[in-house]
Amino acid sequence: IYAPLANRLGIGQLKWELEDxxxxxxxxxxxxxxxxxxxxxxxSREVYIERVIDLLQAEMARHGINAEVSGRVKHIYSIWRKMxxxxxxxxxxxxxxxxxxxxxxIPDCYAAxxxxxxxxxxxxxxxxxxxxxPKANGYRSLHTAVLGPEGxxxxxxxxxxxxxxxxERGVAAHWAYKEGGATGKVEDKIAWLRQLLEWQxxxxxxxxxxxxxxxxxxxxxxxxxxxxxxxGKVVDLPVGSTPLDFAYHIHTEIGHxxxxxxxxxxxxxxxxxxxTGEKVEIxxxxxxxxxxxxxxxxxxxxxxxxxxxxxxxxxxxxxxxxNAHEGKLMLEKEFARVGLQKVDLDxxxxxxxxxxxxxxxxxxxxxxxxxxxxxxxxxxxxxGAKPARPVTPTLRKPAKPTGKSGSDVTVExxxxxxxxxxxxxxxxxxxxxxxxxxxxxxIAVHRKTCAYIDRARSERxxxxxxxxxxxxxxxxxLVDLMIQAWDRQGLLRDITTVLANEKIPVTxxxxxxxxxxxxxxxxxxxxxxxxxxLSKLMALIGQLPNVFKVGRLKG
Numbered sequence: 416i417y418a419p420l421a422n423r424l425g426i427g428q429l430k431w432e433l434e435d436x437x438x439x440x441x442x443x444x445x446x447x448x449x450x451x452x453x454x455x456x457x458x459s460r461e462v463y464i465e466r467v468i469d470l471l472q473a474e475m476a477r478h479g480i481n482a483e484v485s486g487r488v489k490h491i492y493s494i495w496r497k498m499x500x501x502x503x504x505x506x507x508x509x510x511x512x513x514x515x516x517x518x519x520x521i522p523d524c525y526a527a528x529x530x531x532x533x534x535x536x537x538x539x540x541x542x543x544x545x546x547x548x549p550k551a552n553g554y555r556s557l558h559t560a561v562l563g564p565e566g567x568x569x570x571x572x573x574x575x576x577x578x579x580x581x582x583e584r585g586v587a588a589h590w591a592y593k594e595g596g597a598t599g600k601v602e603d604k605i606a607w608l609r610q611l612l613e614w615q616x617x618x619x620x621x622x623x624x625x626x627x628x629x630x631x632x633x634x635x636x637x638x639x640x641x642x643x644x645x646x647g648k649v650v651d652l653p654v655g656s657t658p659l660d661f662a663y664h665i666h667t668e669i670g671h672x673x674x675x676x677x678x679x680x681x682x683x684x685x686x687x688x689x690x691t692g693e694k695v696e697i698x699x700x701x702x703x704x705x706x707x708x709x710x711x712x713x714x715x716x717x718x719x720x721x722x723x724x725x726x727x728x729x730x731x732x733x734x735x736x737x738n739a740h741e742g743k744l745m746l747e748k749e750f751a752r753v754g755l756q757k758v759d760l761d762x763x764x765x766x767x768x769x770x771x772x773x774x775x776x777x778x779x780x781x782x783x784x785x786x787x788x789x790x791x792x793x794x795x796x797x798x799g800a801k802p803a804r805p806v807t808p809t810l811r812k813p814a815k816p817t818g819k820s821g822s823d824v825t826v827e828x829x830x831x832x833x834x835x836x837x838x839x840x841x842x843x844x845x846x847x848x849x850x851x852x853x854x855x856x857x858i859a860v861h862r863k864t865c866a867y868i869d870r871a872r873s874e875r876x877x878x879x880x881x882x883x884x885x886x887x888x889x890x891x892x893l894v895d896l897m898i899q900a901w902d903r904q905g906l907l908r909d910i911t912t913v914l915a916n917e918k919i920p921v922t923x924x925x926x927x928x929x930x931x932x933x934x935x936x937x938x939x940x941x942x943x944x945x946x947x948x949l950s951k952l953m954a955l956i957g958q959l960p961n962v963f964k965v966g967r968l969k970g
C-alpha cells in the first residue's frame with residue numbers, strides 16, 4: 416500500500432526505500448544476489464562515473480550552463496523489476512551506470528541535453544521528456560541514454576533543482592519554493608487524498624469492509640484507462656471500468672439516471688469494459704432509476720466500490736416495503752434458477768445478524784446483501800440441515816468416488832452403501848435431495864423436484880429415504896442446461912468462449928435450430944463443483960446477445 420501511495424504523491428526517495436526494504440524481506444535471495452553484484456562492480460563503476468562527471472562539468476562550463484552533475488545509484492528493486500520485465504541478466508542492465516544533471520532553469524535542461532547528445536551517440540528509443548509531459552504523480556525530468564566513454568551505455572537524467580526536490584520529497588517540497596498554497600499537480604494530489612477520505616466515510620455502512628481496500632488499491636496502481644467525455648475532457652478510471660463506472664465518476668446523479676451509453680458513437684451494453692482513448696457519452700432519463708441488476712457481480716455492470724456503494728445508498732433510501740418486495744422477487748428468482756428448495760429464511764436471516772425473513776428481503780432489495788452471498792449461505796444451511804425423519808440409516812461415499820458417480824450425502828444409520836447421482840436430474844450440492852433405493856445400484860440421489868421422485872411418492876414411497884449433503888464437496892457434478900436464443904452467427908462460439916474463460920468442463924453439447932421461429936436451442940452438459948459456479952455461469956451466458964433464456968433441464 417505505502418510504496419504505491421508514495422509514488423502517487425511523487426515522494427521518490429520514500430518510494431525507493433520502501434520498495435527495497437520490502438524486496439529484501441519478500442525475495443531475500445534475489446536481493447542479496449543483486450546487492451553482491453553491485454558491490455563487486457562498485458569500484459570500477461565509481462571510477463567510471465567520476466570520469467563522466469568531470470567530462471560533463473567541463474562541457475557545461477564551456478557552454479555557460481550553470482548545472483550540478485552527480486552520480487546516481489539505481490535501487491535494487493528497480494534493477495530486479497527491469498531484469499524480470501525484459502528477461503535479461505544483471506550484466507545486461509545498463510542504467511546501473513547513471514548520472515544526474517541539475518540546472519537552474521528549464522531552458523538550461525534542454526541545452527544540457529543538446530550538449531550530451533553532441534558528446535556521445537544517443538541510444539534509439541531511450542529518450543523520455545517528462546518535463547513537457549509529466550507523469551501522473553507529477554514527476555518531471557529528461558531521461559536519455561547514450562554510448563558514453565569506452566562504448567558503455569550511460570543513463571542521464573536532467574532536471575531543475577525544484578524538480579529534484581519534488582521528485583525526492585513530493586508534495587512537501589513545493590513550500591520550499593512557493594508560499595501561499597498548493598497549485599497545479601500538488602492541488603490535484605491533495606484533492607485526491609480528500610476524496611479518498613470521503614469515500615472512506617461513505618463505505619463505513621457497507622456490509623463488505625474489503626471494498627475500502629479494493630477502492631484504495633485500484634486508485635493507486637499504475638494500470639489505468641484514460642477515456643474522453645463528449646467535450647474532450649480526459650477521465651482517469653481503473654482498468655476494466657464500464658460506462659456505469661464512468662457515469663458515477665462524473666456525477667452520482669448521472670449514474671442514477673443512466674439508461675444507456677455510447678462508446679465512439681455506437682450504443683454499447685452498460686457492462687462493456689472501457690479502453691484508453693475511447694470517447695464515452697452517457698444517455699440519461701429524467702428520473703433517477705438505478706437497476707438492482709447493476710449490483711450483481713456476475714453481470715459486471717460496475718467494477719469500482721465507489722459506484723457500487725452509490726447504488727446501494729440509493730436503494731437504502733427507498734421505501735422499506737418496496738425494497739422488501741423487490742428483494743423477495745430477486746431472491747425467489749435466484750433460488751429457482753440454481754434449484755434451491757425449502758430454505759429456512761428466518762434461519763438464513765440470522766446468518767446475516769438479521770431478525771427475520773422480511774429484513775433479509777429488505778437487505779437484498781436495498782443492495783446491502785449481495786445475491787451470491789445469500790445463495791452461498793443458503794447452500795451451507797441446506798447441506799448442514801437435519802433430516803426430516805429421525806430414524807434413517809447413515810450413508811457414506813464409496814471408497815473411490817468420482818465426480819459423476821460419488822456423492823457427499825448422509826442418511827443416519829447404515830454405512831458403506833453404494834450411492835450415485837441420478838442421471839435424470841443430476842443434483843448439485845446445496846439443492847434439496849431425496850434418496851431412492853434401487854434394486855442393483857444402491858441409493859440413487861435425486862433432486863426433490865425430480866419428476867421420477869414425484870411418481871415414486873405415489874407408487875413406491877417405501878423406497879424413498881431422506882438424505883442430505885455433508886461437508887464441503889470436493890467432486891464435480893454433471894448439470895444439464897438448456898439455452899434458448901434467437902439464432903445468429905457466432906452464437907455457439909460466444910457460449911464456448913464463456914465456458915473456456917470460466918474453466919467449466921463440457922461433457923456434451925447439442926444444438927437444434929428452429930428455422931420457422933429463427934430460434935436456436937442448445938442443450939449443454941457441464942461439470943460444476945458448487946451452486947455459486949452454476950449461478951455465475953448462467954448469468955454470464957444470459958448476458959450474451961440474442962440469448963433470452965438459460966435454465967436447468969427438468970428431471
